[in-house]
Amino acid sequence: xxxxxxxxxxxxxxxxxxxxxxxxxxxxxxxxxxxxxxxxxxxxxxxxxxxxxxxxxxxxxxxxxxxxxxxxxxxxxxxxxxxxxxx
Amino acid sequence: xxxxxxxxxxxxxxxxxxxxxxxxxxxxxxxxxxxxxxxxxxxxxxxxxxxxxxxxxxxxxxxxxxxxxxxxxxxxxxxxxxxxxxxxxxxxxxxxxxxxxxxxxxxxxxxxxxxxxxxxxxxxxxxxxxxxxxxxxxxxxxxxxxxxxxxxxxxxxxxxxxxxxxxxxxxxxxxxxxxxxxxxxxxxxxxxxxxxxxxxxxxxxxxxxxxxxxxxxxxxxxxxxxxxxxxxxxxxxxxxxxxxxxxxxxxxxxxxxxxxxxxxxxxxxxxxxxxxxxxxxxxxxxxxxxxxxxxxxxxxxxxxxxxxxxxxxxxxxxxxxxxxxxxxxxxxxxxxxxxxxxxxxxxxxxxxxxxxxxxxxxxxxxxxxxxxx
Numbered sequence: 001x002x003x004x005x006x007x008x009x010x011x012x013x014x015x016x017x018x019x020x021x022x023x024x025x026x027x028x029x030x031x032x033x034x035x036x037x038x039x040x041x042x043x044x045x046x047x048x049x050x051x052x053x054x055x056x057x058x059x060x061x062x063x064x065x066x067x068x069x070x071x072x073x074x075x076x077x078x079x080x081x082x083x084x085x086x087x
Numbered sequence: 088x089x090x091x092x093x094x095x096x097x098x099x100x101x102x103x104x105x106x107x108x109x110x111x112x113x114x115x116x117x118x119x120x121x122x123x124x125x126x127x128x129x130x131x132x133x134x135x136x137x138x139x140x141x142x143x144x145x146x147x148x149x150x151x152x153x154x155x156x157x158x159x160x161x162x163x164x165x166x167x168x169x170x171x172x173x174x175x176x177x178x179x180x181x182x183x184x185x186x187x188x189x190x191x192x193x194x195x196x197x198x199x200x201x202x203x204x205x206x207x208x209x210x211x212x213x214x215x216x217x218x219x220x221x222x223x224x225x226x227x228x229x230x231x232x233x234x235x236x237x238x239x240x241x242x243x244x245x246x247x248x249x250x251x252x253x254x255x256x257x258x259x260x261x262x263x264x265x266x267x268x269x270x271x272x273x274x275x276x277x278x279x280x281x282x283x284x285x286x287x288x289x290x291x292x293x294x295x296x297x298x299x300x301x302x303x304x305x306x307x308x309x310x311x312x313x314x315x316x317x318x319x320x321x322x323x324x325x326x327x328x329x330x331x332x333x334x335x336x337x338x339x340x341x342x343x344x345x346x347x348x349x350x351x352x353x354x355x356x357x358x359x360x361x362x363x364x365x366x367x368x369x370x371x372x373x374x375x376x377x378x379x380x381x382x383x384x385x386x387x388x389x390x391x392x393x394x395x396x397x398x399x400x401x402x403x404x405x406x407x408x409x410x411x412x413x414x415x416x417x418x419x420x421x422x423x424x425x426x427x428x429x430x431x432x433x434x435x436x437x438x439x440x441x442x443x444x445x446x447x448x449x450x451x452x453x454x455x456x457x458x459x460x
Contacts, residue, residue, distance in 0.1 A: 001150050001178065001436055002123050002229040002281040003307075004337075006090035018243060027088040034206065037232055037346040046090055048284060048337050051176075051233045052204030055343055056284040058090055062335040066310050070099060073106045073317065 004050040006058050009035070009043050024049060090336070094308030095131070103313035104136040107320060114140045115323050116272050117316060118265070118408050120258060121227075121279035122149030122436030123307050129441040131309045141320065144272075144408030147261050147364060148279050150226045151178040151434035152406060154254045155360040156396050159184035161389040162252055165221055166192045166199050168387065172215060174208035175223040177201040178434045183427060185394045205237035205251070212241070212249035221383045224251040229281040231255055231372060232346035235353035238374070238381045250383040255372035256359055258282050259290050264367045265407055266298040273408055275319035277305040277312065280334040285350075287342030291330045299328040306334040353378050362396065362430055363403025400429030405438050412439040419443060 007024040013032065014021040017039065024033040024047060031049075035041055038054045047054035119125055125145040128134055134143050147153055163184050166173035173189070180189040180199065193199035198218075202208050205222050212220035224234040234251060241249040258279060265271055278291060283304045291302045301322035305315030315333045322329060332338055352375070359371030374382045384390045399417055404410040412418050412431070422428040424440050431437035435444075 001176070001225070001434070002121055002148070002227055002279060004229070004281045004284070006088070008089070018240065034233075034236065036236060037343055037349075039345065048281070050229055050281060052206050053233045053236065055229070055232065055281065055346065056337045056339070059336045063090060065335060066094065066314050066333075067099065069314055069317075070102055070106070070310075073110075074102060077106055077109050 002050065004048040004055060006046050006048055007031070007033070009041060009045050009047060012043060024054070091308065094306070094310040096310065100133075100136065100309050100313055103310065103317060104138075107141065107313070107317055108138040110317065110324060111138050111140045111320055112324060114142070115274050115320055116142045116144060116408075117275045117277065117319050118144045118146045118273040119277040119305070119312070120146040120148040120262065121282070121307075122152065122434065122438075123281070124277060124279065124305065124312060125149070125438050126436050126441050127307055127309065127312060129445045133309055133312055136313070137316065141316065143316070144411070145405065145438040146265070146276075146408060147361065147406040148227065148258065149431070149434050149436045149438075150230070150254070150256060151182060152402065152430040152437045153256060153361040153364065154179070154182065154225055154430065155362045156184055157360070157392055157394040158252070158254050159188070160394050161384060161392050162223055163187060163189060163192055164389050164392060165252065165383055165387045166197045167195070168219075170219050172198045172200060172211055172218050172220045173223070174200050174202045174211065174220060176225065178436075179223055179225060181427065182430050182433045205234050206240075209237045209241055209246065209249055212246050216248060218248060219386075220249050221387075222249075222251045223254070225254045227256060227258055227279070227282050228286045228350075229279075229284070231350045231354060232285060232343070235350045238353050238378050239349060241381060242378060250381045250386050251374075252383040253373055254359075255354065256361065257356075257370050257372070259294060260367050260370035261361070261364075262291075262294055264364065264370070266294070266300065268407065270407075270409055273300070275301040275303070275323055277315045277319065278302050280304055280306045280311070280338055283334070283338045283342065285343050285346050287340050288330055288332060288338065289340065295328050295330050301328050302330045304330070304332045304334050304338050306337065361406070363400070363406050365403075402429035402431040402439070405431050412442040413446075415439070
């Protein structure tokens with residue numbers, strides 16, 4: 001139910017604050033989406049869309065952290081392993 | 088799709104599982120709150136990747152599942168009226184009421200329609216001024232901004248033939264109800280990422296502190312969930328109980344302020360019954376007086392309809408993480424998605440439906456779907 005899908009804003013179609021809307025593409029499928037809750041979102045931004053509403057702008061820098069964190073914990077594992085097996 | 092496929096990488100998932108196996112030293116029970124996460128865990132076989140000491144139990148975060156039977160009965164009473172176009176998300180149509188479901192109202196000639204967004208229902212109201220259009224406003228904090236906006240637009244645009252049947256519930260009171268139960272065995276929570284995209288996560292900090300439980304805001308893709316589990320287990324192993332954010336690409340500490348503001352303008356806090364769980368104080372939303380004219384329960388005078396739940400269904404225990412779906416004697420026999428006894432078998436996000444769909448032969452296909460979007 002709380003499913004939200006990331007899509008890219010390709011066009012702002014209404015800039016009235018209450019009715020702010022735009023075209024968002026999801027891997028080729030375009031939909032009209034309310035942008036009323038992301039007033040700062042612009043064409044080119046990725047937004048998370050739930051039941052026709054953009055709720056959050058995807059942070060490009062943070063999008064990598066799941067992989068950065070994995071590298072970090074694996075290097076710690078490696079360090080522990082090296083310490084444990086050190087003569 | 089960008090921001091989706093990369094988080095289903097099978098190799099990275101295995102490496103997370105390996106790191107977890109190195110980290111864990113004793114048994115821990117974690118609960119994922121959101122039904123979307125339950126669905127992903129069972130679909131991608133994430134639970135089968137985890138070291139055996141880590142038990143994932145499934146929480147109450149499926150709004151379809153926790154909508155009480157009497158609200159379904161009220162929806163059915165409204166939907167059966169000839170002047171009404173009753174609009175709902177698809178999942179709600181097969182949820183059993185006391186005697187029937189919304190699909191059977193449709194089969195009997197009722198005008199029941201599945202919509203994608205409450206704004207679609209509002210447009211139907213604009214296009215059909217002689218009909219009464221009612222939207223079944225079910226959901227958690229994630230969906231509340233959409234429903235608030237539909238009602239607010241109806242008020243601003245003077246659309247009088249639109250109303251909503253409100254069944255809105257809130258996550259933190261449900262977490263507190265689970266933690267406060269004497270049977271509670273949950274030691275850490277994966278908090279629901281999209282609820283927090285709206286609300287932020289400061290409201291979880293007092294809970295983490297009071298009950299000494301780690302709470303990690305977590306996304307919905309396999310790598311998100313594995314990282315969320317890792318962060319929970321790391322806290323448990325180190326004796327910490329803090330709120331952390333795994334899902335920072337979508338969730339900011341203070342959430343979405345414009346959405347929170349409109350939700351607070353349209354809705355107030357109320358006590359709500361949760362199917363299978365019972366009444367939880369201050370656990371839901373209701374329309375404020377300024378918007379009460381859009382309340383379908385009042386407009387159609389159905390608030391007198393009450394109902395009791397079926398006694399055979401153990402969904403209440405499933406929703407509190409006290410039982411797994413296969414532990415129910417009716418699972419897969421007397422209770423199936425086609426003939427559900429309770430709501431956890433109906434919604435695609437319900438734990439019972441997820442097990443029924445993805446676990447025909449236990450552990451037969453771990454990783455089979457990982458890496459293929």
